[in-house]
Amino acid sequence: GCAATRAVRDRGVSPPALPDTPRNPKPKKVELRAAVYGGPAKRGGAAALSRINRTPLRCALSCLSLSLSPFSSEFFLSQKSARHPRTMSESAVQFPLRRVLLSDDVDPRCVAILADAGIDAQLKVGLAPDALIAELTSGGYEGLVVRSATKVTRQVLEAATALRVVGRAGTGVDNIDLNAASERGVLVLNAPGGNTVSAAEHACTLLLGLTRRVHLADASMRAGRWDRKKFLGTELHGKTLAVVGLGRIGREVANRMRAFGMRTIGYDPMVTPEQAKEFGVEWMELDKLWPEADAVTLHVPLLPHTENLVNARVLASCRRGVFIINAARGGLVQEGDLLAALESGQCGGAGLDVFAVEPPQDARLLQHERVLTTPHLGASTIEAQSRVAVEIAEQFVRLARGEGVHGAVNGEGLAANPETAAWQLLARRLAQLAAAGVAAGLAGPNGDRLRLRLRAPAALARLARPLQAAAAAGALATRGESRGLVGAVAAANKQGIDVDFEVAEAEVVKKGAAAPTTLEIDCPDRRPGWSVGGVGSGPALTRCCGRELSQPLVLDGTVALLQAGAAQLPPVQRLLAAARSADGSCVVCRLDGPAAVEGSQLCVTFS
Numbered sequence: 001g002c003a004a005t006r007a008v009r010d011r012g013v014s015p016p017a018l019p020d021t022p023r024n025p026k027p028k029k030v031e032l033r034a035a036v037y038g039g040p041a042k043r044g045g046a047a048a049l050s051r052i053n054r055t056p057l058r059c060a061l062s063c064l065s066l067s068l069s070p071f072s073s074e075f076f077l078s079q080k081s082a083r084h085p086r087t088m089s090e091s092a093v094q095f096p097l098r099r100v101l102l103s104d105d106v107d108p109r110c111v112a113i114l115a116d117a118g119i120d121a122q123l124k125v126g127l128a129p130d131a132l133i134a135e136l137t138s139g140g141y142e143g144l145v146v147r148s149a150t151k152v153t154r155q156v157l158e159a160a161t162a163l164r165v166v167g168r169a170g171t172g173v174d175n176i177d178l179n180a181a182s183e184r185g186v187l188v189l190n191a192p193g194g195n196t197v198s199a200a201e202h203a204c205t206l207l208l209g210l211t212r213r214v215h216l217a218d219a220s221m222r223a224g225r226w227d228r229k230k231f232l233g234t235e236l237h238g239k240t241l242a243v244v245g246l247g248r249i250g251r252e253v254a255n256r257m258r259a260f261g262m263r264t265i266g267y268d269p270m271v272t273p274e275q276a277k278e279f280g281v282e283w284m285e286l287d288k289l290w291p292e293a294d295a296v297t298l299h300v301p302l303l304p305h306t307e308n309l310v311n312a313r314v315l316a317s318c319r320r321g322v323f324i325i326n327a328a329r330g331g332l333v334q335e336g337d338l339l340a341a342l343e344s345g346q347c348g349g350a351g352l353d354v355f356a357v358e359p360p361q362d363a364r365l366l367q368h369e370r371v372l373t374t375p376h377l378g379a380s381t382i383e384a385q386s387r388v389a390v391e392i393a394e395q396f397v398r399l400a401r402g403e404g405v406h407g408a409v410n411g412e413g414l415a416a417n418p419e420t421a422a423w424q425l426l427a428r429r430l431a432q433l434a435a436a437g438v439a440a441g442l443a444g445p446n447g448d449r450l451r452l453r454l455r456a457p458a459a460l461a462r463l464a465r466p467l468q469a470a471a472a473a474g475a476l477a478t479r480g481e482s483r484g485l486v487g488a489v490a491a492a493n494k495q496g497i498d499v500d501f502e503v504a505e506a507e508v509v510k511k512g513a514a515a516p517t518t519l520e521i522d523c524p525d526r527r528p529g530w531s532v533g534g535v536g537s538g539p540a541l542t543r544c545c546g547r548e549l550s551q552p553l554v555l556d557g558t559v560a561l562l563q564a565g566a567a568q569l570p571p572v573q574r575l576l577a578a579a580r581s582a583d584g585s586c587v588v589c590r591l592d593g594p595a596a597v598e599g600s601q602l603c604v605t606f607s
Contacts (some may be wrong), residue, residue, distance in 0.1 A: 206351030
């Protein structure tokens with residue numbers, strides 16, 4: 001007679017009855033598995049209530065309260081109606097962007113796109129660090145858009161407590177403290193495709209101008225001289241160009257310079273030799289690359305391990321007269337070592353658009369006749385500035401709408417599509433269950449650290465980082481920390497929670513049957529057998545105590561785990577569904593919302 005029973009009856013579906021319970025079930029080690037399971041007609045009905053009430057179960061109910069972060073998806077079947085599930089990208093990626101500060105000059109289209117989406121966008125350029133902090137804190141901005149001039153430091157991030165997203169209208173993010181942003185759960189975005197062509201063209205321009213000594217000839221002409229014999233250049237045809245960094249820009253440079261007849265070799269730790277070959281680059285390790293290069297062009301970010309990448313040792317290992325092009329990031333080249341190599345002739349010339357300190361302070365490098373310099377103009381074209389402004393604004397709008405984004409620099413945990421979102425939701429809830437069981441003592445004595453092992457088939461290996469982030473956020477929720485996926489792994493590590501990932505062995509299935517895609521989380525440092533796992537696309541328990549349940553049980557409302565014990569199951573109100581293992585060693589029931597049950601010890605509540 002309850003609403004849930006009527007809902008099932010109206011659909012013409014009779015929920016499977018619970019099997020009979022053995023009189024003396026043997027105690028089993030607790031193993032709790034969950035599955036993604038969809039379809040309102042298959043979620044089980046409350047008709048199981050009468051079956052439970054007339055089954056002579058002896059049980060002990062374990063209960064622990066647990067809340068989902070507001071950034072997790074909700075898959076909930078109410079008593080009155082079934083709601084369509086939202087994707088993880090709608091809830092894990094959605095940010096409340098009501099006000100956005102633009103602190104550097106950007107194309108006016110950026111402001112227009114934000115305003116059209118109902119976002120209050122304020123353009124205030126040239127703010128000193130203290131003024132920037134004051135503006136962010138007093139204005140309550142959730143978003144910040146910068147180019148390269150504004151430095152988003154740890155101090156800025158810690159002071160701007162309302163800040164949720166920082167957008168870089170460009171590619172490089174070395175002016176943003178990524179570690180501090182991740183620790184505070186602040187998402188950092190960039191516009192990776194907007195200035196690709198402009199930056200590539202500028203690097204090629206520096207190389208062409210340098211080898212033909214255009215800058216010196218131009219200065220001579222402006223001085224009223226006609227020195228044809230003085231400016232003897234070098235052909236690029238038949239020479240070898242080493243491209244360090246084979247991302248978007250590096251590939252575009254290689255493609256263009258091959259048109260000049262250059263042999264292109266390159267290195268990138270994220271690109272395989274086979275992939276490099278597909279776009280016409282011969283992949284080499286760095287130590288083998290330097291001696292082969294007539295010219296080197298850099299297209300890597302400035303990181304601790306790339307700082308001073310081109311130094312005295314590297315320059316000495318290159319061919320004599322090598323040309324160095326840096327239109328990527330200042331600090332990649334050790335400027336003192338470069339100057340010495342220019343003086344000795346080991347370096348035939350340098351085309352520099354970026355410097356370790358901008359504006360540069362060492363006039364000797366700027367005024368050297370073998371150096372062609374520009375003031376950080378790589379992305380300074382009308383087209384690039386428009387594209388990056390539009391790209392970053394559109395990503396802000398997508399975030400505000402709960403849609404996926406492509407330029408998340410520190411958001412590896414964010415779902416870009418519904419498939420990933422569904423697995424992340426499962427991973428999050430599995431981690432909550434696993435951590436809750438550990439806290440309740442079901443996995444043995446508690447230790448100083450909690451290690452969760454996430455095991456997935458090869459088909460899900462590509463989702464390792466998103467799944468780890470989701471699992472970390474779920475484990476943190478059991479400790480009262482409501483957090484999104486940005487920086488969740490680092491935050492969990494600080495809380496004594498480690499999330500490992502490994503590819504599980506393929507399961508053996510019957511001929512003609514589809515191989516299940518199962519996600520599992522266990523605690524390898526604790527009692528064997530305590531694990532949670534899942535299959536499909538919308539969370540539901542399918543196994544408990546190492547046994548298949550009589551029917552899948554949706555992980556919504558309150559889920560109670562019962563094991564064979566000394567007390568009979570007390571009357572439970574608002575029971576939506578229940579299932580138990582074939583041998584009767586455990587029973588799992590789902591309630592409509594939190595409910596207190598006499599003698600309960602473990603009860604997981606989803607909200």
